[in-house]
Amino acid sequence: MITYPHMRKGAKIGVTAPSSGVPIDLHHIVKEASARLEEKGYRLQYGETVWTQIKAKSASAEKRSEEFNQMMTDNQVDLIIPPWGGELLMETLEHLDFESIQSKWILGYSDVSMLLLTVTLQTGIATAHGTNLVDLRGEEYDATTAMWEQVLSTESGGEVIQYSSEMYQKEWDFENPSPHVFHLTETTEWKTTTGQRVEIEGRLLGGCVDVIHHLVGTPYGDVATFRRRFIEEEPVLWYFENCEMTTTDLKRALIQMKLAGWFEDCSGILFGRSAANTPVEGYTAEDVYQDLTEELGVPVIYDIDCGHVPPQLTLINGAYAKVESENGKGKVTQWFK
Structure with missing residues (x-):
């Protein structure tokens, strides 16, 4: 059986960078995304990896894995949305604690899709391939992107319909x-x-x-x-x-x-x-x-x-x-x- 996480209203979003972090000159787009999400009632918790980027990764494989593992076992964090993708997420896989992963959504794409697929294959917990955090910084969402909230709020046993974009x-x-x-x-x-x-x-x-x-x-x-x-x-x-x-x-x-x-x-x-x-x-x-x-x-x-x-x-x-x-x-x- 597949286990489906559920995003509740006012959820706390854990932001960690298992692939690439955000260089200093782009920190403002993460803060803009935070402001928009907070306006919608979400709370955010940031890991240290979000704010650093050196040699094609946010931090060492061990630090990235430790931060991800911590957020996946933190009862105060409801779902995880990395800032964006990157290049070297694969370095973290051997350090992930699949036995302790809780049922909570992970949302993203690009290099993060390797994490999503691995978590689902290893644990049977559903994961969400879709928007990343920085693309949620707009004043509004286009109709296609906006569906991330409805999809992640769908109850286990429920159904959700999406249509192609215009x-x-x-x-x-x-x-x-x-x-x-x-x-x-x-x-x-x-x-x-x-x-x-x-x-x-x-x-x-x-x-x-x-x-x-x-x-x-x-x-x-x-x-x-x-x-x-x-x-x-x-x-x-x-x-x-x-x-x-x-x-x-x-x-x-x-x-x-x-x-x-x-x-x-x-x-x-x-x-x-x-x-x-x-x-x-x-x-x-x-x-x-x-x-x-x-x-x-x-x-x-x-x-x-x-x-x-x-x-x-x-x-x-x-x-x-x-x-x-x-x-x-x-x-x-x-x-x-």
Whole structure:
């Protein structure tokens, strides 16, 4: 059985940086996010790692792990939202105390998705792939990002529905953030490899493919054992987003997952929009998706609201989901069962 945390009203948010911390010249955006969240009734508790950054990490692996472990066992902390992602979260995995982790939400994406997936695979506790803390600093939330609160407040046994965004952001303009931080200028269009309506059901698992494929072959990437222990071998509906990979990098990572058995009883695959996916000798992202459809015999939906091209849905690792895509629009229903 999957264990679903629940975010109560006025929750205390623990902010720790298991990957990258925030350099001094950007401390103001964390403080802006804090102010906005406090206005909404949340309380915040900061770890020391949030405020430091040196050599591609917030602190040593031991200090990052110790701070995370402490917040996960602190009865006063209701959920954890890191400031953002980074590069070297993987260093912390061997120091995490999975036996003592309490049922509380962890919300984030990018490098943090490695932590999310690992926690769910190791413990059966659901985790939330969605916005990071600094993207909550706007005067308001766009409709897609705003769903993080409703999703995390859903009771165990309940369901929550999200829809594809109307518009997405093509380019960052850090100097001139909009009232909801993002500049949503492009029309969102979810696509399928068949060009037809697609409906897929299964247990959601996934994250940033750049990092989570490195879990293959480690004790932290044992998908088969997770399926036996926690979801009665139900099919998995994978979601991925590509931060920096070329198309051939992406394909190699997906082949690695396939050879490791991650796609056994896979019901389908979702891919987020990407500013990467650089073609290699004419081999495009669409070619990768088409190859997957043919090789695995499963439907693929791509350019969904997930990852580094905002806004993004809040997708719950471990939740049972039905994802529908037709005529460029999408709908995601998640059941906390």
